[in-house]
Amino acid sequence: MVMLILYFLTLIVRKSKITDHCLAIVILANETAYTFEWVLRAFLEAMFNRTPVSVVTDGDRAMQRVIKIVFPLARHHICLWHLSRNAQANISDKNFTATFSRCMSSWWTFEEFDREWRSVVQHFNIEDHPWVVEKDQPQHLWAQTYLTKHFFTNVRSIQRFESMNVALAIVLNSKKTYIDFVHAIEIGINDMRIKELKENFVSAQSNPYLSTKLTDLEGSATEFYTWASFGKFQIELKHEILYRLIHPIVQIGDS
Ligand SMILES: *[C@@H]1O[C@H](CO)[C@@H](O)[C@H](O)[C@H]1NC(C)=O
Ligand SMILES: *[C@@H]1O[C@H](CO)[C@@H](O)[C@H](O)[C@H]1NC(C)=O
Ligand SMILES: *[C@@H]1O[C@H](CO)[C@@H](O)[C@H](O)[C@H]1NC(C)=O
8 A cells, every 4th residue: 555645844934044844744545636635624624724825735736626625815836846857857858947947936027927938938849748738827836927926935845845755764664554653753743843942942042243333223133034144134234334314315306
């Protein structure tokens, strides 16, 4: 029997960094729409009917359909890494894969995107390729153009989550019982939670050093920026205090 694991992961933005937080792990008997729908509805119930705002998946078609039914308001897109992999497998041209990646991640307007995508498809002479025809339909699932203004906290790939699979595969490969397997998952989750606790503790107990005279502004930034981002913000702020306002400009005229 095949055993499939489905992870419900979310990102928690904390002061020090963004961490993965595992909400649920589900062991599935099969990957049918029926099973997915049952799982998503159970998940929704467990979350007190709070629908996710954005969903990133590996592009499984049954899952795509079910997401539309169970989370009709969620914005769904397919993981960039999986999309690139499919592009390479279907078109088998590294140049195309690179160009396709550019189309996926560029912050173009709709017109720009249409123009660029048309010319790419023409250039590689793949207008009638079934994979391209398919990509023309649910554009909104892959192009940045169609995702702009939707909340994804810059998560465009779930490759990082594949590490969960790697960690658990060791357990899956060996001949163990379901009970052993469930125990192993629990241990894995516990390890993740302990790591989270430690990170929380460290960021709650320390603060970056303030070095400008704009203490209020600088101090408030320590509340929500990660340490790395705060460093960049601090440099900007230091440039900013070199300027002083002498006269406000009321109107800019020809003279
Ligand atoms: C998939 O799994 C569900 C739940 O165990 C079961 O009811 C269903 O018959 C299975 N479908 C197939 C095609 O195996
Ligand atoms: C082509 O892409 C589709 C997704 O669009 C994917 O399911 C399929 O596996 C890819 N084909 C090959 C030969 O890998
Ligand atoms: C890919 O692009 C490079 C540089 O533009 C070119 O030299 C090469 O022939 C192209 N490869 C294919 C398979 O089209």
